[in-house]
Amino acid sequence: MTIHQKVAQSEIPLFCQGCKVRVEGICGALNPSQLTALSKQSHRRIIDAGTELIGERQVSHTISTVLYGVVRLTKTLSDGRQQIVGLQFAPDFVGQPLAAESSLSADAATEILICSFPRSVVERLAQDLPDVGRRFLSQALKELDQARDWMVTLGRRTALEKVASFLLLITRNMNRSGGEHVGELRFELPLTRCDIADFLGLTNETVSRQLTRLKSEGAIRIENSRHIIVDDLPRLEAQAGR
Amino acid sequence: MTIHQKVAQSEIPLFCQGCKVRVEGICGALNPSQLTALSKQSHRRIIDAGTELIGERQVSHTISTVLYGVVRLTKTLSDGRQQIVGLQFAPDFVGQPLAAESSLSADAATEILICSFPRSVVERLAQDLPDVGRRFLSQALKELDQARDWMVTLGRRTALEKVASFLLLITRNMNRSGGEHVGELRFELPLTRCDIADFLGLTNETVSRQLTRLKSEGAIRIENSRHIIVDDLPRLEAQAGR
DNA sequence: CGATAGTTTGACACAGCTCAATAGGCGTGG
DNA sequence: CCACGCCTATTGAGCTGTGTCAAACTATCG
Numbered sequence: 001m002t003i004h005q006k007v008a009q010s011e012i013p014l015f016c017q018g019c020k021v022r023v024e025g026i027c028g029a030l031n032p033s034q035l036t037a038l039s040k041q042s043h044r045r046i047i048d049a050g051t052e053l054i055g056e057r058q059v060s061h062t063i064s065t066v067l068y069g070v071v072r073l074t075k076t077l078s079d080g081r082q083q084i085v086g087l088q089f090a091p092d093f094v095g096q097p098l099a100a101e102s103s104l105s106a107d108a109a110t111e112i113l114i115c116s117f118p119r120s121v122v123e124r125l126a127q128d129l130p131d132v133g134r135r136f137l138s139q140a141l142k143e144l145d146q147a148r149d150w151m152v153t154l155g156r157r158t159a160l161e162k163v164a165s166f167l168l169l170i171t172r173n174m175n176r177s178g179g180e181h182v183g184e185l186r187f188e189l190p191l192t193r194c195d196i197a198d199f200l201g202l203t204n205e206t207v208s209r210q211l212t213r214l215k216s217e218g219a220i221r222i223e224n225s226r227h228i229i230v231d232d233l234p235r236l237e238a239q240a241g242r
Numbered sequence: 243m244t245i246h247q248k249v250a251q252s253e254i255p256l257f258c259q260g261c262k263v264r265v266e267g268i269c270g271a272l273n274p275s276q277l278t279a280l281s282k283q284s285h286r287r288i289i290d291a292g293t294e295l296i297g298e299r300q301v302s303h304t305i306s307t308v309l310y311g312v313v314r315l316t317k318t319l320s321d322g323r324q325q326i327v328g329l330q331f332a333p334d335f336v337g338q339p340l341a342a343e344s345s346l347s348a349d350a351a352t353e354i355l356i357c358s359f360p361r362s363v364v365e366r367l368a369q370d371l372p373d374v375g376r377r378f379l380s381q382a383l384k385e386l387d388q389a390r391d392w393m394v395t396l397g398r399r400t401a402l403e404k405v406a407s408f409l410l411l412i413t414r415n416m417n418r419s420g421g422e423h424v425g426e427l428r429f430e431l432p433l434t435r436c437d438i439a440d441f442l443g444l445t446n447e448t449v450s451r452q453l454t455r456l457k458s459e460g461a462i463r464i465e466n467s468r469h470i471i472v473d474d475l476p477r478l479e480a481q482a483g484r
Numbered sequence: 485c486g487a488t489a490g491t492t493t494g495a496c497a498c499a500g501c502t503c504a505a506t507a508g509g510c511g512t513g514g
Numbered sequence: 515c516c517a518c519g520c521c522t523a524t525t526g527a528g529c530t531g532t533g534t535c536a537a538a539c540t541a542t543c544g
Contacts, residue, residue, distance in 0.1 A: 075390060078484050081398040085390035098380055103387055133375050138340055140382040145345055147389040148317060148327035154396040155443025156323040159532065193491060201397025203533060208492055225491060225540080242320050401500065435523060448500055450524055466509080467523060 013039040019115070021091030025065045026122075026139075029131035038125070044115045053094060053106040053114075060102055062116045063095035069112030070190040073104050074198065084199040086143065087190075089173045095119065097126060097136045110190045154201050157241055162200040163210040164240035167220065171230060185230040214239065255281040261357070263333030267307045268364075268381075271373035280367070286357045295336060295348040295356075302344055304358045305337035311354030312432035315346050316440065326441040328385065329432075331415045337361065339368060339378045352432045396443045399483055404442040405452040406482035409462065413472060427472040456481065 011032035016022055016039050027035060044067070047053070054060045056076065066088050073086035073094075085104060088094055094106050100119065126133045153165050174187040189196070193204040200207065214220050219236045221229040230236055253274035258264055258281050269277060286309070289295070296302045298318065308330050315328035315336075327346060330336055336348050342361065368375045395407050416429040431438070435446040442449065456462050461478045463471040472478055 073390075075394045077394065077398060083394040083397045085393045096383065098376070098383055104390065127372060130369060130372070130375065133372065133379065134340070137375065137379045137382060140379060140386055141338065141340055144382055144386045144389060147386060147393065148315075148346065151327045151389065151393055151396055152317045152319065152325040154393055155325045156319060192489095204491080205493085205534085206532060209532095212492075445501060446523080447502085447525085451500090454524075 011036075015039040015042075015044075019067065021065060021067055025091035026093060026132060026135050027065070029129060029135050030125075034125070034129070038117060038121065041121050042115055042117045044113065047108045047112050047114065049108050049111050051108045053108065054102045054104075056102065056105040058102055058105075059100050060095055061100070061119050063093055063097065063119050063122045064114040064116040065093045066090045067113040067115055070109040071112060071114075072107045072109040072191070072195065074107065075104050082198045083201065084195065086147065087169075087173075087199070092143075093139065097123065097140075109195065159200075159202055159206050160210045160213060160239060161241035162202060163196070163207055164214060164219070164236050166196060166200060167214075167228065167230070167236060168240055170228075171233075185233065187228060189226045189228060253278075257281040257284075257286075261309065263307060263309055267333035268335060268374060268377050269307070271371060271377050272367075276367070276371070280359065280363065283363050284357055284359045286355065289350045289354050289356065291350050291352050291354075293350045295350065296344045296346075298344065298347040300344055300347075301342050302337055303342070303361050305335055305339065305361050305364045306356040306358040307335045308332045309355040309357055312351040313354060313356075314349045314351040314433070314437065316349065317346050324440045325443065326437065328389065329411075329415075329441070334385075335381065339365065339382075351437065401442075401444055401448050402452050402455060402481060403483035404444060405438070405449060406456060406461070406478050408438060408442060409456075409470065409472065409478060410482055412470075413475075427475065429470060431468045431470060 012022075013032075013036045016027065016035055019027075022028065022035075027038070030038060053064070053071065067090050069090075071088040071092075071094050072084055073088065074082055074084050076082045087109070088106075094114070096102060122132075126136055153162055157165065170187060170189065171185055174190070175185060191199065193207050196202075196207045197204045211220075211222065214236070215222050217235070217239075219230070219232045219239060221231060223229065254264075255274075255278045258269065258277055261269075264270065264277075269280070272280060291311075295306070295313065309332050311332075313330040313334075313336050314326055315330065316324055316326050318324050329351070330348075336356070338344060339361075364374075368378055395404055399407065412429060412431065413427055416432070417427060433441065435449050438444075439446045439449045453462075453464065456478070457464050459477070459481075461472070461474045461481060463473060465471065
C-alpha cells in the first residue's frame with residue numbers, strides 16, 4: 001500500500017471503514033468529506049429475520065443500504081395471496097428515492113445488517129451530485145431488468161425450471177465474493193419453502209417436489225433442507241431452461 | 243390565454259407545437275431554447291404495426307418517445323417461448339438511458355408515431371439538467387412498479403383474473419385523455435389474442451375462453467374481436483381479483 | 485422430551501394446455 | 515358483387531402439471 005492510499009483511506013470516516021459495500025453502493029459516488037457528512041446522519045443496525053422494514057402503503061422516511069443478509073420485497077392481494085417481487089442483496093438499497101409511500105412491503109428474509117439514512121438527506125445528495133442520481137437510476141434500471149427477467153420465469157417456465165432458476169439466482173448472489181468457483185458450490189438458502197413458492201408463483205409442496213427431483217437427478221444435494229450443494233452446475237443451468 | 247402564455251408558446255419550436263406529450267414526457271423538463279436545440283436533432287415518424295424497433299442483445303443509439311400507439315417489450319427463451327414484459331403507451335419512452343445494449347426487444351404492437359433522439363444528446367441533457375435525470379429516474383421507477391404489479395398477476399392470479407386485469411390495464415391507458423368516464427367504456431385492443439397470451443403467461447385459447455366467459459357474465463361486450471365495450475366496470479374490477 | 489414450525493410425501497381434483505376442427509373477418513381478384 | 519383464400523379467433527375433447535388436502539417426518543428450542 002502506498003503512502004497516498006494510506007492518506008486517502010485515513011480520510012474515510014471511521015464509521016465507514018471496513019464497510020464492505022462502500023465502493024459498490026450509493027456511497028461509492030461520494031468523496032471522503034461527503035462521506036463523513038453522510039455518516040454522521042446514518043446508523044447501522046442488525047435486524048432479526050422476519051422483521052418488517054416497510055409496510056405496504058406506508059410512508060417511510062429512511063433509505064437503507066443492505067450490508068449483509070437478504071431483504072424480501074412482497075406484494076399481497078386482499079385475499080392473502082402473496083408474491084415476492086424482489087430480493088435485495090448487499091449492496092442494494094431498500095426504500096424509494098422519489099416517492100415516500102411504498103407500494104410494497106420489505107421484510108428481512110434472513111438476519112440482516114443495514115445502514116440507514118434519512119430520505120431528505122439522500123435526496124439532497126442526489127439533487128446536488130449527478131453521480132449519486134446516476135447511481136440511483138442505475139440501480140432502478142438494474143432492478144427493472146431483473147424484474148422483467150423474473151416475469152419470463154413466472155409466465156413461461158415450468159415448476160422445475162422455476163426452481164432451478166431460483167437456485168441459480170441464489171448461487172450467483174450468495175457467492176459473489178469469490179469470483180470463479182470450480183467444483184462444488186454450497187450455500188444456505190435465505191428463504192423457506194413457502195417464501196420460495198411465493199417468489200416462484202408456486203406452492204411450497206411443488207417447490208419441495210421439484211427440489212427432490214433435482215436431487216434425484218444428481219444436479220444438487222440437500223443437507224438440513226436449507227443447505228444446498230450444487231454438484232453439477234451445467235445440468236442445473238440446463239434444467240433452468242435457457 | 244394571457245399574453246404571457248402566448249409569448250411562451252410562441253417560443254416553443256414549430257416542430258414541437260401540437261405535440262400531445264410534450265408536457266408529460268421527457269421534453270417537459272426542458273425550457274423553450276433547450277427544446278429548440280433538441281428538436282433539431284430529433285425526427286418523428288410513423289411506423290407500421292409489427293415492425294421491430296430494437297432487437298434483443300442489439301445496440302441502439304436512439305431513444306424515442308411514444309406519441310401515439312402501443313409498443314410491446316418482449317423477452318424470448320431459446321426454445322421460442324415468449325413473454326411480453328411491458329407495454330409502452332404515450333408519453334413513455336423506449337430505449338435505455340444508461341446502457342446501450344438492450345436486454346429485450348421492442349416492437350410496434352399497433353401502428354405507432356414516435357419521436358426519436360440520438361442517445362448521446364439525451365445523455366448529455368440528463369447529465370447537465372437534474373430535472374431531465376429525475377424524469378428518467380421517475381419513469382424507471384414507474385416502470386419498475388408496473389413490472390412488479392404484473393409479477394403478482396403472473397404468479398398469483400387465475401386465468402380469468404389475468405384477462406380481467408389486462409382489460410383494466412388497457413382501459414386505463416387507452417382512455418387516459420377524458421378523465422372520469424361514466425357509463426360505457428369502449429376501446430380497440432392493441433394486441434392480438436396471442437399477444438395477450440404472451441403478456442399474461444397463458445395460451446391464446448385460454449385467453450379466448452376467459453373473454454367469452456367475461457362476455458357471458460355481462461361484464462363486457464365483444465365486437466369485431468378487437469373492439470371491446472366494458473358494460474360493468476365494477477364487476478370487471480371484482481373479476482380481476484383485488 | 486414435548487411443542488412448534490417447517491418440510492416431505494401421497495392421493496386426488498381441476499385449471500389450463502394441447503391438438504384439432506370450425507367459424508368469422510377481410511382483402512384480393514375474377 | 516360474389517367467391518375464394520388467408521389469418522385470426524372460437525369452440526371442443528382429452529390430457530397433464532400443478533394445486534389441494536392430509537398425513538408423516540424432521541429440526542429446533544424451551
